[in-house]
Amino acid sequence: MDDIAILGAGMHPWGKWGRNFTEYGVKAARDALSDAEVGWDEIQFVSGANSVRCGYPGYVSGSTFANALGFTGCQLASSYAACASGATALSIARAQILAGVCDVALVVGAETTPKGFFAPNAGERHEDPDWLRFHLVGAANPTYFALYARRRMALYGDTPEDFAAVKVKNSRHGVFNPNARYTKEYDADDIANSPMVADPLRLLEICATSDGGAALVVSSLEWAASRGATDPVRVSGISTVGPTYPNSVIELPYLASDSWAAAGDETMTFKDNIAARAYEEASVSPGDLDFAEVYDLSSAYELDWYEHIGLCERGGAAALLRAGDTALGGRIPVNPSGGLGAFGEAVPAQAIAQVCELVWQLRGEAGHRQVEGARVGLSINHGMFGHGSSVICTR
Amino acid sequence: MAAVEGLFTLDADEPRLIGGRARSRGSYFFPKALAGSDPACLGDEIDEVLLSRTGRLWSFTTGEYAPPAPYVIPGDEFEPYVVAAVELAAESLVVLGQVVSGVSAKELWVGMEMVLVIDVLYSDDDHDYLVWKWAPAGQSENGEG
Incomplete structure (x- = not known):
């Protein structure tokens, strides 16, 4: 499998802040972009990791974060795989990059959690x-x-x-x-x-349940080299x-x-x-x-x-x-x-x-x-x- | 009445879990609705079967705090409970269940023989809602039939 480059990483601190999850994702994304020295308008693909605890915006996280950062017409994906969502979102970005669909992508996930035990969705489902x-x-x-x-x-x-x-x-x-x-x-x-x-x-x-947000800017090795990153961290x-x-x-x-x-x-x-x-x-x-x-x-x-x-x-x-x-x-x-x-x-x-x-x-x-x-x-x-x-x- | 239909029998003397068995392949499933996770069962008929009533304790723990809904707290106040995972030898699988009340975790050890009983999960004005629970073998009279 070919490698891709990680050009930037960013996080919103974990806590029990109780604010809109979008805020955490945007903060993490801006930090990752700044760390990568890549402009938001250069991002060609946003791969969002979904939240199921923050209403509909959480189910369409790629769009939610892109909207909050400013819609530029870039391609979007939103994915959910429970605790594996972030790795799934990264794997989609890698596939897009290695397929040549895009050169540089933003991977981002964030959540606001309720207090206490995680509970199942409401309703009565005897086969769930x-x-x-x-x-x-x-x-x-x-x-x-x-x-x-x-x-x-x-x-x-x-x-x-x-x-x-x-x-x-x-x-x-x-x-x-x-x-x-x-x-x-x-x-x-x-x-x-x-x-x-x-x-x-x-x-x-x-493990407690926390609020937080994290983001990565990833690209092809060629694109990274074109930006002077000749020895980046690689996936x-x-x-x-x-x-x-x-x-x-x-x-x-x-x-x-x-x-x-x-x-x-x-x-x-x-x-x-x-x-x-x-x-x-x-x-x-x-x-x-x-x-x-x-x-x-x-x-x-x-x-x-x-x-x-x-x-x-x-x-x-x-x-x-x-x-x-x-x-x-x-x-x-x-x-x-x-x-x-x-x-x-x-x-x-x-x-x-x-x-x-x-x-x-x-x-x-x-x-x-x-x-x-x-x-x-x-x-x-x-x-x-x-x-x-x-x-x-x-x- | 059963808290959820179709997962266990209400036979007072010999209650059993209702599982599935792939007719040709021989894999077991609990609940039956989850049949299909064995890729070798593709196209196989899944028969409804009663699972072994006894098994060996695989592990156990306690619930010291009230879990969220859809758990229904029986009675007026939450009482901690014990949860067992029991390995059924013939079916080669491990099944969860609460342990009958009155048995403390201190009385349990991994490997001991457990037996399935039917007990009350919670009640309302009209019904007792029943569920399977595990009891140390030899103490099955603790469960209400």
């Missing part, structure tokens, strides 16, 4: 797994995160203290991130003293794969896992597949990574990702954590941005924000959270119902 899991089981998102955490404890001997140590680590990283919502450094006692939400996970270990791989049957892990929002009765035991789970495709496209392997941004929807969930992206064998994640390998200064820092633990989740912006961190790290512009000498970074997450999302950037 997202409706059924709330109605029949009371299974909110943290229910699933906690099932995975408990499973780790049973299979691998991970402890609640390990999970808390993930949050402590990420909070130390987030202190140095001006775009993070939470910049307090937590210790193990803070976490142990926070209320239990879904045993074994406590409130400080579960070398994007994975937007869905699951491969049978996935034996029970995924949000389903009531049951796939059955492996006919297909045999699982060899790869969905989350393994997401990373595998990104590595394949980018022609890199886990050993080439200098750092990773992974979707720590809960503290324990970050440990699952270490294994899915191949930093260690299954069951080996807690040992990496305990050795300090995944902290800043360690062998392979994970979530140098502070991750979701420091940001909370602004769904359509989050995958784009992960890539913003890849850009700043690979440029050496990440300040006190800089991973020294970073040349290869991976971001990964997944959207509910089965949208994979992973981006590998290189320089």
